[in-house]
Amino acid sequence: MALSIADLPKEDLFGPGHAGCGGCGAAVAGRQAMKALGSRTIVTIPASCMATLGGSNLKTTWQSPFYHTLFEMAPAVSSGIRAALEAQGIEDVNVVSWAGDAGTADIGFQSLTGAAERNEHMIHVCYDNEMYMNTGGQTGSQTPMYAITSNMTKGKTIKKKNMLAIMEAHGIDYVASASIAYPLDLIAKFKKAIEKPGFSYIHILAPCHRGWQIPPEKTIEFARLAVESGLFELYEVEDGNRTRNYEPPFIPVENYLLPQGRFKNLTQEAIQGIQTSVNKHYGRGE
Amino acid sequence: MAKNLPVVPTAKAGSLAEVPAGITWRIQQPVILETCNMCLDCTLFCPDGALVQQNSKIVLKLNLCKGCGICANECKENAIQMIPEYSGVQGVFR
Amino acid sequence: MSTTLLTGSEAAAYGAKLARIEVLAYYPITPAFPAMERVSKFIDDGDLKTRFVRVESDHSALAAALGASLAGSRTFTVTNSQGLLYMTEVVYHTAGLRQPVVMAVANRALSAPHSRFPEQGDAISQGASGWIQLFCENNQEVLDNMLQAFKIAETVRLPVMVNYEGYIQSHTLEEVEIPNQEKIDQFLPLNRVRTLDVDNPQGVNTVASPEFYMDYKFRQNEAMEQALTVICSVASDYAKEFGRDWSGLIETYQMEDAEHAFVAMGSMISDARIVVDELREKGQKIGLVKVRTWRPFPAEALREALKNVQLVTVCDKNIVYGLGGALGTEVKSALYGQTVRINSYVLGLGGRDVTTEEIKQVLELSEKTEKQTTASEWFGL
Numbered sequence: 001m002a003l004s005i006a007d008l009p010k011e012d013l014f015g016p017g018h019a020g021c022g023g024c025g026a027a028v029a030g031r032q033a034m035k036a037l038g039s040r041t042i043v044t045i046p047a048s049c050m051a052t053l054g055g056s057n058l059k060t061t062w063q064s065p066f067y068h069t070l071f072e073m074a075p076a077v078s079s080g081i082r083a084a085l086e087a088q089g090i091e092d093v094n095v096v097s098w099a100g101d102a103g104t105a106d107i108g109f110q111s112l113t114g115a116a117e118r119n120e121h122m123i124h125v126c127y128d129n130e131m132y133m134n135t136g137g138q139t140g141s142q143t144p145m146y147a148i149t150s151n152m153t154k155g156k157t158i159k160k161k162n163m164l165a166i167m168e169a170h171g172i173d174y175v176a177s178a179s180i181a182y183p184l185d186l187i188a189k190f191k192k193a194i195e196k197p198g199f200s201y202i203h204i205l206a207p208c209h210r211g212w213q214i215p216p217e218k219t220i221e222f223a224r225l226a227v228e229s230g231l232f233e234l235y236e237v238e239d240g241n242r243t244r245n246y247e248p249p250f251i252p253v254e255n256y257l258l259p260q261g262r263f264k265n266l267t268q269e270a271i272q273g274i275q276t277s278v279n280k281h282y283g284r285g286e
Numbered sequence: 287m288a289k290n291l292p293v294v295p296t297a298k299a300g301s302l303a304e305v306p307a308g309i310t311w312r313i314q315q316p317v318i319l320e321t322c323n324m325c326l327d328c329t330l331f332c333p334d335g336a337l338v339q340q341n342s343k344i345v346l347k348l349n350l351c352k353g354c355g356i357c358a359n360e361c362k363e364n365a366i367q368m369i370p371e372y373s374g375v376q377g378v379f380r
Numbered sequence: 381m382s383t384t385l386l387t388g389s390e391a392a393a394y395g396a397k398l399a400r401i402e403v404l405a406y407y408p409i410t411p412a413f414p415a416m417e418r419v420s421k422f423i424d425d426g427d428l429k430t431r432f433v434r435v436e437s438d439h440s441a442l443a444a445a446l447g448a449s450l451a452g453s454r455t456f457t458v459t460n461s462q463g464l465l466y467m468t469e470v471v472y473h474t475a476g477l478r479q480p481v482v483m484a485v486a487n488r489a490l491s492a493p494h495s496r497f498p499e500q501g502d503a504i505s506q507g508a509s510g511w512i513q514l515f516c517e518n519n520q521e522v523l524d525n526m527l528q529a530f531k532i533a534e535t536v537r538l539p540v541m542v543n544y545e546g547y548i549q550s551h552t553l554e555e556v557e558i559p560n561q562e563k564i565d566q567f568l569p570l571n572r573v574r575t576l577d578v579d580n581p582q583g584v585n586t587v588a589s590p591e592f593y594m595d596y597k598f599r600q601n602e603a604m605e606q607a608l609t610v611i612c613s614v615a616s617d618y619a620k621e622f623g624r625d626w627s628g629l630i631e632t633y634q635m636e637d638a639e640h641a642f643v644a645m646g647s648m649i650s651d652a653r654i655v656v657d658e659l660r661e662k663g664q665k666i667g668l669v670k671v672r673t674w675r676p677f678p679a680e681a682l683r684e685a686l687k688n689v690q691l692v693t694v695c696d697k698n699i700v701y702g703l704g705g706a707l708g709t710e711v712k713s714a715l716y717g718q719t720v721r722i723n724s725y726v727l728g729l730g731g732r733d734v735t736t737e738e739i740k741q742v743l744e745l746s747e748k749t750e751k752q753t754t755a756s757e758w759f760g761l
Contacts, residue, residue, distance in 0.1 A: 114436025
């Protein structure tokens with residue numbers, strides 16, 4: 001049965017009062033995901049905006065246990081938490097590590113690949129804003145080609161690393177991409193991941209309006225344009241079977257790229273190249 | 287005298303909502319119009335949990351709203367309007 | 381109780397078993413690995429109900445142990461040298477989060493150049509980390525210190541390192557008495573503290589502003605000072621129950637009328653006891669001070685123990701570059717203002733042998749040295 005917003009819990013386990021920017025895409029992702037995960041969830045978050053905006057000193061927005069870990073270790077910490085819960089006979093708790101693209105694909109990759117290989121009973125979430133926003137917007141492996149960042153002012157010259165493919169190659173229980181513009185799809189994926197006995201990886205495209213240089217109110221809109229243009233595919237891999245969850249209308253990629261300040265240097269040739277690769281990926285033969 | 291603090295550096299669950307961060311940055315705020323069809327999309331798109339369903343209405347928790355404007359931008363019915371926090375014509379602070 | 385032949389690694393493993401650890405996280409490194417293999421075997425044989433997290437790195441080993449500890453389980457890991465350095469970030473973090481994780485460290489030299497041989501440099505490098513550090517002189521003490529470590533850690537809410545030297549202790553068989561499990565259960569009851577608990581949710585390690593950070597650090601250091609007392613009371617409780625008194629912070633041997641004191645940590649101590657006995661027979665007024673607790677540093681206890689001697693010879697199997705041997709430096713600092721002559725020696729780095737012969741030579745050299753011209757003199761080059 002399809003999910004409906006009316007059936008979701010009204011309670012916000014994450015969000016109210018958080019210290020993030022107005023229009024924060026990461027916070028949207030957190031709010032949506034917690035609707036599925038529920039209060040019996042222990043979340044570890046390495047250094048990132050998401051960790052910082054969770055609170056400071058004696059105050060936190062989190063209603064469920066949250067632990068701000070060191071940068072490269074959230075999946076390892078979560079593995080230890082799961083081990084402790086098992087040792088204590090506690091079975092009804094979801095264990096989640098929730099990292100940004102750096103804490104997932106770069107500095108955090110070692111502990112992530114370790115936990116995935118062990119098929120730990122946990123979910124790792126990458127909220128991907130495609131640059132290191134907590135330190136002001138530097139380039140990382142998840143930054144797309146051509147994007148201008150604070151330390152590559154002429155734009156990145158190499159492609160984004162495909163984390164979803166890498167995680168799929170681990171042969172884990174569940175791999176899914178999700179977008180904050182498609183909340184019910186995102187929530188459904190978390191609900192699926194909860195049921196898995198092993199490791200799940202969910203990669204959420206969560207724009208950062210500051211880094212992407214778009215107006216704050218357009219955070220969700222650009223998350224949607226990424227999907228509609230075919231640049232961010234919504235799919236899941238369950239027990240080795242790959243399913244596309246959404247057939248995009250294939251709006252021209254430039255409609256997504258050009259309004260973003262970070263792509264202001266894009267040439268027509270570059271846009272054409274991106275369009276060609278999207279077409280090729282979806283097998284449209286154009 | 288050192289402060290009396292928890293042994294492990296910890297924060298009380300949900301306590302940040304009592305002293306919301308960032309709402310002083312707000313320069314505009316949403317108004318929900320009669321044309322709202324209760325699709326509830328805005329309740330999931332709001333980064334701050336400021337829009338909540340109460341019975342048959344969407345209610346704005348102004349103490350949580352940072353005024354980002356996502357709700358107005360996303361509303362398919364155009365039933366949310368952003369109005370300035372300070373209205374020059376009327377000369378009043380809201 | 382039963383007596384058996386155990387390596388230091390096995391003794392550490394038996395300590396973990398008797399403490400009924402619930403979670404074990406570990407990444408292999410030489411020479412620490414046999415300890416973990418032994419614990420894994422206990423698990424495989426059904427002698428220990430422990431979840432083993434087979435992590436992909438030393439950094440993740442301590443991270444997983446820390447996660448388990450935050451979730452309320454008694455946890456243990458073991459490492460040394462590069463592994464310890466790799467996990468250093470988590471070492472400091474664990475202390476700041478006040479988690480009673482116990483880690484055995486089979487002390488080994490640090491690269492470069494590459495060495496896999498014994499030395500205390502790895503543990504010394506963590507001297508400011510906020511971990512309590514115990515050094516063991518033999519394999520029996522490894523086992524006994526493991527059990528005391530959990531008790532100390534859970535009392536003051538700080539992590540504890542149990543140090544024993546690679547190979548010299550980790551791979552050498554000695555007679556070890558294994559305490560009775562029931563008595564250990566009484567000595568070390570599980571007092572579960574869940575910081576990450578869905579029934580009592582909290583945000584852990586939220587950002588601390590300047591108004592808070594320093595107060596947390598004050599409390600952490602206060603716990604370290606409290607440990608000075610707790611380590612002593614735990615040692616004496618253990619002695620009452622199990623008949624072996626390793627003393628708390630330091631142990632004095634033949635010090636009543638001693639004029640010359642030998643001060644060191646770790647495996648050198650058991651050799652030094654033999655040397656002291658030998659020299660005593662020859663009529664020399666020599667004694668031994670064993671530093672069992674390296675952190676918190678037992679400055680007051682050392683001042684008391686060394687107040688009547690004329691000469692103190694400190695030996696370090698470590699070097700703090702540009703400063704000298706770590707223990708030598710600390711002893712000088714502890715005895716500041718006293719008129720005693722202190723000679724500090726660095727020796728035995730990277731596995732260079734320190735036998736009773738070397739200890740005798742150092743003591744002789746020290747007696748002839750009126751005033752050292754460097755902070756520490758290198759012996760045995």
